[in-house]
Amino acid sequence: MKIISKNINKIVILLLIGIFAILSFKKIYSSDTLVPNLEPYPDSLYYSVPAWNFVHGNGFVMKTQNTIIKQQTPPLYGIYLTPFFALFKDARSFYFANMILAVASIIFFVLIIETMFVGKGLYKAVLIFFLGFFLVTNFYFYTIPQLLMAEPITIFLVTLGIYLFVSKPTILKTLIAGQIGFLLILVKLSNLPYGILLTIMFFTKYFSTKYLKTFLISFGVGIVYFLIYIFKSKLLFNHKNLQGGSDFNFNHLKQGLTVYARTLFGKAGIRYLWFTEKFVPTIVVCLSILGFIVGVLKAPNRKVSLFFLIFIFIVVLFMSFFVVQDLRYIIAILPIYLASMGYLIQTVSLKINDSFAILFMLIVIILSLFLKSQGYKENERAIITF
Numbered sequence: 001m002k003i004i005s006k007n008i009n010k011i012v013i014l015l016l017i018g019i020f021a022i023l024s025f026k027k028i029y030s031s032d033t034l035v036p037n038l039e040p041y042p043d044s045l046y047y048s049v050p051a052w053n054f055v056h057g058n059g060f061v062m063k064t065q066n067t068i069i070k071q072q073t074p075p076l077y078g079i080y081l082t083p084f085f086a087l088f089k090d091a092r093s094f095y096f097a098n099m100i101l102a103v104a105s106i107i108f109f110v111l112i113i114e115t116m117f118v119g120k121g122l123y124k125a126v127l128i129f130f131l132g133f134f135l136v137t138n139f140y141f142y143t144i145p146q147l148l149m150a151e152p153i154t155i156f157l158v159t160l161g162i163y164l165f166v167s168k169p170t171i172l173k174t175l176i177a178g179q180i181g182f183l184l185i186l187v188k189l190s191n192l193p194y195g196i197l198l199t200i201m202f203f204t205k206y207f208s209t210k211y212l213k214t215f216l217i218s219f220g221v222g223i224v225y226f227l228i229y230i231f232k233s234k235l236l237f238n239h240k241n242l243q244g245g246s247d248f249n250f251n252h253l254k255q256g257l258t259v260y261a262r263t264l265f266g267k268a269g270i271r272y273l274w275f276t277e278k279f280v281p282t283i284v285v286c287l288s289i290l291g292f293i294v295g296v297l298k299a300p301n302r303k304v305s306l307f308f309l310i311f312i313f314i315v316v317l318f319m320s321f322f323v324v325q326d327l328r329y330i331i332a333i334l335p336i337y338l339a340s341m342g343y344l345i346q347t348v349s350l351k352i353n354d355s356f357a358i359l360f361m362l363i364v365i366i367l368s369l370f371l372k373s374q375g376y377k378e379n380e381r382a383i384i385t386f
Helices: 003-006 007-022 043-055 076-088 090-117 120-136 139-146 150-167 171-185 189-206 212-233 250-264 282-297 299-319 333-337 343-351 354-370
Strands: 063-064 067-069
Touching: 003 007, 007 090, 007 120, 007 139, 043 063, 043 076, 043 090, 076 090, 076 150, 090 120, 090 139, 090 150, 090 333, 120 139, 120 333, 120 343, 120 354, 139 150, 139 333, 150 171, 150 189, 150 299, 150 333, 171 189, 171 212, 189 212, 189 299, 250 299, 250 343, 282 333, 282 343, 282 354, 299 333, 333 343, 343 354
Parallel strands: none
Antiparallel strands: 063 067
16 A cells, blocks of 8 residues: 555556547557548648658658659658658558657646645545546547647647746756747747747746756757758748738637637637537536636736736637637647646645545546536537547
8 A cells, every 4th residue: 555655646647648548549550540541631741741751761851753842841740750650661650659749748747737736645646637637538639649730749848848837947957948939839830829938938937047047048059940940941931821911810810719719618619620529628617717716816826827827818819810710729728728727626625625625526527527518529428539
């Protein structure tokens, strides 16, 4: 029992990873999943073709049958895929690459919970499981590994960034923090608000500390290689999504804000490619809103809570200018959205007791699983698999 008690948080992490693995498991070499389709086109081609060509000695370019076209996406996700293509000799190995990113996101999400919230023993373990459960059972979180898209690496980098923000600084963490913003934009251009917001958050964190110089040096290095890439690749020159100003325009703001607001409040209607499931169950919406309110009202939590609220608002505002409203543009706010529930649970624990908080969390999980009103589809229970 002492061994279990001592390692209970690690056991919870393994349990969460196990649940995620079961929900996201796909037979990638069969035709009854989306993996062999290399969906969605044409985005998947821009991520996979340069990596595939590089592995086969043809350079990191968009090339086929001696025809080369201009690359429309930054290279980081393709670079990440390259060793998997080289090892497995199969483009479908992107699924394994995405699974690793998702597992890493789960681990850093747990570290965020451990860092942000007080408590110990069984209560802390149940809190980690409670918040982690709604991450790993989120329909989109366990569905996207089968898609050849950059969302898994975006979620990972944002989750890593949030962990670096809430955790105690070290030289290594500070060096990584200086790179996060650039890495996000080098995944895809629409990650710009994520990169800028995290960079601002890091700057405020390190401003009056001995780590500021380290952060600025790392940030300066990032500026250099980022600008070198932008100018050498000519990525922004005649980019198909930057021509004419129709794809990103003030005229889309009202509709975009309306759609994304409904999404954050648990309403159906927004699309993620061809999926139309809800972003989160209604019960999660209620607990997250209450969590943010509690977080803002309580002095020890106020700064982080306000940063998180501003983060979500700015991301949604920026994405609302796009002509298409798609959940994949805001999916990376999911860890922040879910973590906010912890403020409410922590208050219950401190105001009443740990046992009541544990009972409350277990009841919420049970209700979320068995009430059809809490599903991602209307009149369906929460867990959906394909």
